[in-house]
Amino acid sequence: MRTGLKIFLGGFLATAGWLAWEWVPWQLKTDWDEEELMLIQSLSLDSLEPLKLDLSNSVAGSLEAAEFGHTLFFEKRLSANQSVSCASCHQPDNYFTDSLPLAMGIGLGTRHTPSLVGLSYSPWYYWDGRRDSQWSQALAPLEAKHEQGMDRTSLVNFILHDEPHLEKYEKVFGAISPDLKNTDLSNSPASPIGNSTEKETWQSFESKTQIEISKIFSNIGKALAAYQRQLQPGGSRFDDYTRALQTASLREDPKDSILNRRERLGLKLFLGKGNCVDCHNGPLFTNHEFHNTGVIPLPGELPPMGRFDGIRIAREDPFNCFGPYSDANPKDCAELQFARDTSEMVGAHKTPTLRNIAKTSPYMHTGQQKSLAEVIEHYNEAPTAMVSHNEAKPLKLRRSEMKQLEAFLRTLSAPPATDSVWLNPPN
Numbered sequence: 390m391r392t393g394l395k396i397f398l399g400g401f402l403a404t405a406g407w408l409a410w411e412w413v414p415w416q417l418k419t420d421w422d423e424e425e426l427m428l429i430q431s432l433s434l435d436s437l438e439p440l441k442l443d444l445s446n447s448v449a450g451s452l453e454a455a456e457f458g459h460t461l462f463f464e465k466r467l468s469a470n471q472s473v474s475c476a477s478c479h480q481p482d483n484y485f486t487d488s489l490p491l492a493m494g495i496g497l498g499t500r501h502t503p504s505l506v507g508l509s510y511s512p513w514y515y516w517d518g519r520r521d522s523q524w525s526q527a528l529a530p531l532e533a534k535h536e537q538g539m540d541r542t543s544l545v546n547f548i549l550h551d552e553p554h555l556e557k558y559e560k561v562f563g564a565i566s567p568d569l570k571n572t573d574l575s576n577s578p579a580s581p582i583g584n585s586t587e588k589e590t591w592q593s594f595e596s597k598t599q600i601e602i603s604k605i606f607s608n609i610g611k612a613l614a615a616y617q618r619q620l621q622p623g624g625s626r627f628d629d630y631t632r633a634l635q636t637a638s639l640r641e642d643p644k645d646s647i648l649n650r651r652e653r654l655g656l657k658l659f660l661g662k663g664n665c666v667d668c669h670n671g672p673l674f675t676n677h678e679f680h681n682t683g684v685i686p687l688p689g690e691l692p693p694m695g696r697f698d699g700i701r702i703a704r705e706d707p708f709n710c711f712g713p714y715s716d717a718n719p720k721d722c723a724e725l726q727f728a729r730d731t732s733e734m735v736g737a738h739k740t741p742t743l744r745n746i747a748k749t750s751p752y753m754h755t756g757q758q759k760s761l762a763e764v765i766e767h768y769n770e771a772p773t774a775m776v777s778h779n780e781a782k783p784l785k786l787r788r789s790e791m792k793q794l795e796a797f798l799r800t801l802s803a804p805p806a807t808d809s810v811w812l813n814p815p816n
């Protein structure tokens with residue numbers, strides 16, 4: 390045979406083979422065995438347990454606290470330049486993210502803004518888990534210079550002298566002492582973690598005043614946490630599929646109308662060859678743990694220590710579960726007490742949820758990866774970590790498989806299952 394014809398025939402056969410593999414409805418490839426069916430149901434929102442109370446926050450389940458937290462979440466006057474609120478970065482229209490690689494508040498931050506939808510289930514907060522409750526987390530951005538940049542005392546002073554906020558506060562947490570109300574705090578920025586002048590002023594306060602200010606401050610965090618508990622994930626196409634699978638015959642997929650073949654093949658990879666479900670498991674697609682996945686640091690930056698530092702910081706936090714502002718009994722603080730702090734935690738970051746992942750780009754703790762395709766490429770290669778070791782192994786996925794995995798990840802989006810009142814600024 391002439392060479393040209395050989396090449397033509399070879400090419401033709403390869404293309405035809407590929408087409409058959411990709412497009413012929415080859416049922417066997419997408420059928421589920423018992424183990425896969427169980428895994429699929431474990432990822433369904435139907436498997437999500439009711440949200441447990443946070444014992445360190447006695448108002449976690451209070452609607453009035455959530456309403457107060459709602460106003461605080463959108464309140465720009467809780468920032469040094471009166472123009473940044475929680476919602477500036479955690480934007481409701483963006484699944485409570487900001488589309489930026491690194492967050493921008495009063496200044497440029499060093500981390501990517503995570504979504505807050507379904508986050509109340511997490512035992513740890515921040516990429517490195519340096520806070521052990523949603524209320525103690527909420528206090529940090531208020532005082533962080535690059536975020537809202539307030540100081541604790543001015544913030545409390547604002548609540549004391551703004552009638553609508555004071556009224557809401559006292560309805561939830563009871564009356565503030567007349568002593569504090571009559572103390573003039575208006576021109577004394579002060580905080581135990583502020584700049585040197587703020588620290589000095591703080592030191593000049595009587596300890597009773599310090600405690601009272603920090604108590605009000607911690608209550609602000611508790612109301613913000615109560616609000617965020619309203620931000621529950623909604624049922625996605627994937628969840629519709631899990632429901633359909635329960636009623637369909639075990640060996641057969643429900644019709645293409647819910648998940649198409651490519652998406653189902655992606656799900657199969659997610660459970661199998663991709664090993665994604667090792668860490669992204671349960672109805673929120675996270676094991677709530679910390680792993681080193683070899684994400685490369687930003688150019689010119691040292692690789693972060695991640696959870697290794699995070700757990701130490703959480704233990705030292707005066708607002709942690711054991712601290713004087715926590716409502717928990719020390720025996721309820723097992724998460725903090727028994728958290729692992731071994732060298733495995735070097736460079737480990739929190740496994741983020743994959744719900745709504747198609748809507749929350751860019752990705753990873755510094756937003757290094759722009760697209761889902763880039764993330765999947767990263768997992769496929771599993772580069773050597775710059776500190777400690779990458780727990781994920783190279784996957785050797787073919788290009789078509791990477792597309793399938795991405796198609797599956799795109800089935801996980803749905804608007805939050807939350808009354809629209811909570812998704813808009815309060816009246």
Ligand code: HEC
Nearest residue numbers: 474475478492493494500501502503514515516527530536
């Ligand atoms: C300037 C932008 C910005 C502002 C303002 C801001 N955040 Fe964040 N938020 C971030 C970034 C960035 C992170 C991740 C930081 C990290 O992990 O080190 C984060 C993390 C969080 C987390 C933990 C997420 C997780 O996956 O563990 C919660 C909860 C949260 N913010 C709530 C709030 C609340 C409540 C407010 C207002 C009091 C607020 N944020 C203000 C950018 C912001």
Ligand code: HEC
Nearest residue numbers: 663664665668680684738739740741752753754764768780
């Ligand atoms: C060893 C545990 C582990 C495995 C296995 C794993 N992940 Fe992850 N995943 C993580 C952690 C941890 C992060 C955050 C890493 C960081 O920012 O440094 C992450 C981040 C992501 C992100 C970005 C999320 C965001 O909001 O920025 C996506 C998307 C993702 N993983 C998808 C996958 C897919 C798809 C697979 C399978 C191919 C997979 N993961 C396997 C632990 C894992």
